[in-house]
Structures are given as C-alpha cells and as structure tokens.
Amino acid sequence: MKARYDIAIIGGGVIGLALARELAAQTRSLAVVDASARIPPATAAAAGMLAPSFEKDLGGGALYELSAASLRMWSSFAVSLAEETGADIDFRSDGILGVALDAAAARKLEAQCAALAKRDADAAMLTGTEARALEPALSDRVTAAMQAPEDAQVDPVKLTAALRLSVERRGAALIDDYVASAQAEAGRWRVALGAGDGFVADDIVIATGAASGWAIDGVSRPPVFPVKGEAFSVASTSAASLARVVRGPGAYICPKAGGRIVIGATEQRDRADLDVSAAGIETLRGGAVDVVPALEHCAELARWAGLRPATPDGAPILGPAGRRARPAWLALGHHRNGVLLAPASAAALAAEILGNEPDIDLSPFRPNRFG
Numbered sequence: 428m429k430a431r432y433d434i435a436i437i438g439g440g441v442i443g444l445a446l447a448r449e450l451a452a453q454t455r456s457l458a459v460v461d462a463s464a465r466i467p468p469a470t471a472a473a474a475g476m477l478a479p480s481f482e483k484d485l486g487g488g489a490l491y492e493l494s495a496a497s498l499r500m501w502s503s504f505a506v507s508l509a510e511e512t513g514a515d516i517d518f519r520s521d522g523i524l525g526v527a528l529d530a531a532a533a534r535k536l537e538a539q540c541a542a543l544a545k546r547d548a549d550a551a552m553l554t555g556t557e558a559r560a561l562e563p564a565l566s567d568r569v570t571a572a573m574q575a576p577e578d579a580q581v582d583p584v585k586l587t588a589a590l591r592l593s594v595e596r597r598g599a600a601l602i603d604d605y606v607a608s609a610q611a612e613a614g615r616w617r618v619a620l621g622a623g624d625g626f627v628a629d630d631i632v633i634a635t636g637a638a639s640g641w642a643i644d645g646v647s648r649p650p651v652f653p654v655k656g657e658a659f660s661v662a663s664t665s666a667a668s669l670a671r672v673v674r675g676p677g678a679y680i681c682p683k684a685g686g687r688i689v690i691g692a693t694e695q696r697d698r699a700d701l702d703v704s705a706a707g708i709e710t711l712r713g714g715a716v717d718v719v720p721a722l723e724h725c726a727e728l729a730r731w732a733g734l735r736p737a738t739p740d741g742a743p744i745l746g747p748a749g750r751r752a753r754p755a756w757l758a759l760g761h762h763r764n765g766v767l768l769a770p771a772s773a774a775a776l777a778a779e780i781l782g783n784e785p786d787i788d789l790s791p792f793r794p795n796r797f798g
C-alpha cells in the first residue's frame with residue numbers, strides 16, 4: 428500500500444470494480460479498498476441476469492434508459508474483459524423468456540411487451556406451444572411467454588474475479604481492508620483503515636453496496652437500505668435442461684456453465700442478516716417446479732442470501748456529495764440490477780470524476796434528489 432493515491436474506491440463489488448477498471452486506464456494511482464471478508468458483497472449472491480425488459484417501471488424513463496444503455500454495452504464489455512484477462516465469465520446473450528401459467532399473468536406479459544414496443548425494444552409474445560418449442564423442459568401449464576431476445580446473463584462470481592484481475596493489471600492496488608472513516612484534510616482525504624493504518628487520496632468514491640458503517644467527513648448518510656434476497660442452485664439433468672433464462676411468476680431459473688442452475692430470489696425489505704430460511708427456498712423451489720417440473724428431481728448444490736442496495740425511488744445514486752470544494756463521489760443503490768448497470772454506471776461516473784462530459788445523463792441519479 429502506498430501513502431498516497433489519486434483516487435480511492437471504497438468497496439469492491441461489481442460497481443466499485445467496474446468503476447476502478449474504467450478509472451485505472453486513465454489515472455496514475457488508484458486503490459480499491461474492499462472488506463468482502465467481513466461484509467459479503469451482494470454481487471456474489473446475484474443471479475447475473477442482464478434483464479431490463481422485465482423491470483416493472485419501464486414508464487419511469489431514466490432508469491430504463493440507463494439499463495438499456497448498459498445492456499447495449501455488455502457484449503463489448505464482456506469481450507474486452509475476456510481478451511484482457513483470459514477469464515471466462517459465462518456471458519450469454521441468448522435472451523430471456525418470461526412465462527405465464529394463467530390468463531392474468533399472460534395479460535401482464537402482454538402489457539410489458541406493449542410497453543417495450545413503445546420504447547423500440549425487441550420483445551415478442553409467444554404461445555405456450557411456441558415457448559415449449561424453444562424450451563422443451565417447460566411445463567404444459569405454460570400458456571404464454573414473452574421473449575426478450577436481447578436480454579442476457581453472466582456469472583457474477585466469475586465476473587468479479589475477472590474484474591479484480593483486470594484492475595490489478597491496469598496498475599491499481601487492491602487492498603483487503605475496511606474503511607472506517609475519511610477526513611477532509613488540506614484539500615485531500617485522509618482515509619483510515621480498520622487495520623489501524625491508512626493513506627491519503629485526492630478523490631474518494633463510496634461504492635459500499637448496502638453497508639453503511641462508515642463516516643465520511645461532510646457526507647450525510649445516503650438513503651440506501653438492504654433488500655435481502657435468498658437463492659439456491661441445483662445440478663441440472665437432461666430433463667431440466669434450459670438454453671436460456673426462464674422467468675416464471677414465482678421464481679427465475681438461470682442455467683449456468685457446468686450444468687448448474689441458479690434459482691431465485693426472495694425479496695425482504697430492511698433485513699440485514701444473511702440467514703437462509705427453509706421456507707424461502709421451498710417457495711422458490713415450488714415456483715421453479717411449476718414452470719420446469721423436472722427441477723423437482725434436481726439435487727440441490729448450495730443456498731445463499733445477499734443484500735441488494737436499494738433506494739427509496741429504486742434508482743441508483745451516482746454523483747458528488749458533501750462539500751463542493753472536495754466532494755466524495757457516490758456509486759450506490761443499484762438495487763436488483765447492479766450487474767446489469769455496472770458498465771453504464773462505471774463509464775458515466777468515471778467520465779465525471781475525470782472532469783469529462785459523460786455520454787449518459789446522470790442528472791436523474793444525483794445524491795441530492797433526496798434532499
């Protein structure tokens with residue numbers, strides 16, 4: 428660890444790392460301080476769907492635009508990361524299928540499909556028979572489906588490893604420690620680490636996910652709260668095999684490399700523990716079996732929980748906070764779409780931090796919108 432860095436990023440989840448990757452290419456000295464041994468990142472719990480087409484608030488405008496822009500960036504982001512690191516992050520752009528088991532759910536998908544059409548997004552309604560032609564493992568109970576051919580998925584754990592490698596190769600320091608506080612001092616930041624030592628940085632970025640146990644001089648606590656999510660994985664069988672992500676009314680089902688299938692996820696607001704409840708997993712299993720009956724016979728591999736960093740309006744918090752002369756930058760609150768949003772949030776915020784005009788308008792996501 429050096430005594431001084433140009434920029435220090437606090438938090439090494441997908442948001443902090445994607446931002447570090449952008450900045451490291453253009454900064455002389457950069458550090459990422461990450462406490463994942465003490466505070467598990469939401470990123471490690473994520474399913475990795477890149478699915479703007481299935482968000483409820485398509486009408487909201489700015490968040491959908493950011494999500495769609497990020498999805499467009501994902502292919503080249505994945506290719507350049509793979510070229511740079513040699514890592515396989517299991518990026519798959521084979522689309523996502525949302526399925527309905529009754530008329531009410533089919534009407535919801537039709538409304539979503541119509542809303543997407545208004546935004547010129549690619550989506551189409553299928554009959555149950557057409558959906559089963561694509562995915563033979565689907566239940567006969569599936570009556571209709573919406574296919575979003577441009578939605579995609581990635582493996583968030585492999586992605587994290589590849590981002591860490593890329594950030595290091597670009598010359599940044601990865602410091603496994605906890606930031607207790609940062610004090611403004613002579614136009615810079617004195618960053619204090621849990622281990623007792625610290626360093627000075629010209630700029631700091633707070634990308635701590637749902638965790639809020641830090642004190643940053645002049646920065647009031649942003650309104651980020653945890654939304655706990657439980658999920659589990661099973662070993663696929665040939666009868667349960669899927670070519671793409673399937674989203675049912677009670678669970679989503681994500682086929683991953685090596686015959687693993689991830690099934691998620693519960694949503695519990697303001698729960699900050701990582702306990703996994705049997706009831707939560709059984710509810711998800713029931714929802715998944717309704718859609719793909721053969722999943723009933725698939726052996727469970729693992730179960731886990733993570734804390735989504737949510738905000739009151741569901742949108743991320745991106746931009747400067749605190750004193751005008753020496754603000755701290757916030758990159759928080761990506762809620763249930765942080766993996767999807769990482770390329771766009773990182774590119775836009777990195778441009779601003781470096782004093783450039785971002786390609787994406789970040790004004791709807793400013794920290795001061797909450798007063």
Ligand SMILES: Cc1cc2nc3c(=O)[nH]c(=O)nc-3n(C[C@H](O)[C@H](O)[C@H](O)COP(=O)(O)OP(=O)(O)OC[C@H]3O[C@@H](n4cnc5c(N)ncnc54)[C@H](O)[C@@H]3O)c2cc1C
Pocket residue numbers: 437438439440441442443460461462463464465466467468469470471472473474475476477604605606607634635636637638639640641655656657658691692693732733734735736758759760761762763764765766767768
């Ligand atoms: C079950 C589940 C399923 C999900 N599925 C998807 C999905 O399919 N697609 C999608 O796009 N998103 C999904 N998400 C959401 C996604 O995981 C999050 O939006 C994203 O991971 C947030 O990334 P982050 O970097 O902001 O936070 P995190 O990943 O939580 O990282 C924050 C990091 O900051 C560190 N930290 C905290 N405080 C300090 C400190 N004081 N000092 C140093 N380090 C600190 C932590 O240790 C952690 O490593 C899901 C989430 C859950 C829980």
